[in-house]
Amino acid sequence: MSAAGINVTVCATYWVLVGFTVDANSSGEAYRWTNASASVQIVSGSNEVSDGSDLVAIEQALQTWSNVDCSGFAFNQVPTTPQVEVDFVSTDWPGYLDGALGVTLRERAGVTYLSGSIKLNDQDFPFGTLGEANVYDIESIAVHELGHVLGLEHTPHPAATMHYRGGRTHTFFRNLDDDDVTGACYLYPVLAFTCSVDNDCPVLMVNRGATTINTYCNGGSCSAGRTEYGHACYVDGDCLNSLCASHPDVPNAPATVPNPGFCAAACDTIACPTGSFCSDALTLAVGPVCFIGADGCIEDSDCPTAMGTNAVCDRDLDGWFRCVAFCVNDADCDFLSGASCVGSDPGVAAGRCRVPGNKARGVPCENALECQSLICGGGSPSYCCDGSDCTAAVMPQDGGPIDNRGNAMVGGCSTTPSPLLSVCVLGNTLLWWRRRRRRMAA
Numbered sequence: 001m002s003a004a005g006i007n008v009t010v011c012a013t014y015w016v017l018v019g020f021t022v023d024a025n026s027s028g029e030a031y032r033w034t035n036a037s038a039s040v041q042i043v044s045g046s047n048e049v050s051d052g053s054d055l056v057a058i059e060q061a062l063q064t065w066s067n068v069d070c071s072g073f074a075f076n077q078v079p080t081t082p083q084v085e086v087d088f089v090s091t092d093w094p095g096y097l098d099g100a101l102g103v104t105l106r107e108r109a110g111v112t113y114l115s116g117s118i119k120l121n122d123q124d125f126p127f128g129t130l131g132e133a134n135v136y137d138i139e140s141i142a143v144h145e146l147g148h149v150l151g152l153e154h155t156p157h158p159a160a161t162m163h164y165r166g167g168r169t170h171t172f173f174r175n176l177d178d179d180d181v182t183g184a185c186y187l188y189p190v191l192a193f194t195c196s197v198d199n200d201c202p203v204l205m206v207n208r209g210a211t212t213i214n215t216y217c218n219g220g221s222c223s224a225g226r227t228e229y230g231h232a233c234y235v236d237g238d239c240l241n242s243l244c245a246s247h248p249d250v251p252n253a254p255a256t257v258p259n260p261g262f263c264a265a266a267c268d269t270i271a272c273p274t275g276s277f278c279s280d281a282l283t284l285a286v287g288p289v290c291f292i293g294a295d296g297c298i299e300d301s302d303c304p305t306a307m308g309t310n311a312v313c314d315r316d317l318d319g320w321f322r323c324v325a326f327c328v329n330d331a332d333c334d335f336l337s338g339a340s341c342v343g344s345d346p347g348v349a350a351g352r353c354r355v356p357g358n359k360a361r362g363v364p365c366e367n368a369l370e371c372q373s374l375i376c377g378g379g380s381p382s383y384c385c386d387g388s389d390c391t392a393a394v395m396p397q398d399g400g401p402i403d404n405r406g407n408a409m410v411g412g413c414s415t416t417p418s419p420l421l422s423v424c425v426l427g428n429t430l431l432w433w434r435r436r437r438r439r440m441a442a
C-alpha cells in the first residue's frame with residue numbers, strides 16, 4: 001500500500017535491527033566490571049507493593065542479565081556490602097531528576113566499574129508487578145537500569161529493553177531484545193569477541209556522551225567508522241549514507257545526547273526492511289525515510305480512518321509502534337474483530353483496544369500480544385500469566401514444582417540461586433520465605 005509518501009510493510013516475522021551503545025572512557029575504551037560480575041543488594045522494596053513481589057521482580061531482572069547465553073556476565077545477590085545497591089526512593093527524590101522513573105549511578109576508574117547504585121522513583125510513579133494497565137512495571141524498569149550497570153547505554157530501537165523511554169502498562173522491557181543481548185555479549189563475551197556485521201559493534205559514548213565514536217565491523221573486530229542502515233548513531237557522519245535520524249516521538253534526538261538515533265535511509269533508495277516503516281514525519285532533504293521499530297505508522301495521521309477518531313500511533317504491548325485505538329468500553333472497539341477495551345479507568349485513563357493472543361497461562365511467550373491475558377511474564381523463558389503470578393517461579397512448566405529460574409525441581413523447596421529467596425510450588429500454592437529488609441522511613 002502506498003499513499004501520500006507512506007509505504008506499509010507487513011510481514012509475519014520481524015527483522016530486528018540492532019543498534020546499541022556503551023559507556024566509554026576518554027580513550028574510547030568501554031567500561032566493564034572486573035571478572036564479568038557484580039554483587040547486588042536489594043536494599044528496599046517499593047512502598048507501593050506489599051506482598052514481596054517487588055523483590056521477586058528485581059531478582060528476576062538480575063537473572064535475566066545473568067542468563068544471556070553468549071555473555072559471561074553474572075549478578076550475584078548478597079545480603080550486605082554489595083558492589084551495587086538497588087533501592088526505592090519514596091521521599092525527597094532529587095529535583096534535577098524530575099520525571100525520571102529511575103536512575104543508575106556508576107563509579108568508574110580506568111576502564112573498570114567500581115560500584116553502582118540504582119534508585120527507583122517510588123515517590124512520583126505508580127509501580128506494580130502484575131502487568132496492570134497504567135502502572136509502571138518494576139521488573140521492566142529493573143532490567144533496563146541493570147543494563148546500565150553492565151555498561152550499556154540507550155538504543156534507538158523502541159522494542160528493546162535499553163530504549164530510553166518506558167511507558168505505563170509496558171512489560172516488554174522484561175524480556176531482552178536482540179539489541180540488548182548483542183550489547184551484553186560485546187561487553188562480556190563468553191568466548192573472545194568477534195564481530196561479523198556492523199551491528200555487532202557499538203557506538204562508544206565517551207565521557208558520558210560528551211563525544212561519541214561510532215564503530216563498524218572490520219575483519220572481526222570493531223573499528224571507528226561509519227555504519228549501515230539501522231545502526232545506532234549520534235551524528236550524520238556516523239552513517240554510511242550520512243543520515244542519522246530519530247523517531248519523531250523523541251524530538252531533538254540525536255542532538256540530545258545521550259539518546260541515539262539510527263542510521264536511516266531514504267525510502268526511494270531501499271525497500272524498508274521488515275519492521276521498518278516509510279514516513280515523511282521528519283522534514284529531510286532526502287524526502288521520506290525508513291524508520292526502525294515501526295509496524296504500520298509513525299504519526300497519528302498514518303492511522304486508517306476505519307479505526308475511528310481515537311486511533312493514535314503508539315507503542316504497542318510488544319514495544320513496536322503501530323496504530324492503536326483509545327477506548328472507554330468494549331463497544332468502542334467494535335470496529336476491530338475480537339478486540340476488547342483493556343486498561344480503561346474512566347475519568348482517569350483511557351484503555352486501548354486489544355485483540356488477545358491465543359496462548360493460555362503457562363505457555364511460553366515472547367511478548368504480551370501472544371497471550372490470552374495480554375501479559376507475558378519475565379525471565380527466560382517467559383510464560384503467559386494472568387497478572388496475579390507473573391514470575392517464572394510460579395509458571396507451570398511440566399506440571400511439577402519449579403524453582404525461581406523456571407527449572408523443574410524434584411521435591412522440596414529450592415534455596416538457590418538466591419540466598420535471599422526460597423521458592424517452591426506445590427499444587428497451585430506459592431510459598432516463599434525471605435529476609436526482607438526495608439529501609440524505614442524517618
Ligand SMILES: [Zn+2]
Pocket residue numbers: 144148154163164
Ligand atoms: Zn536508561
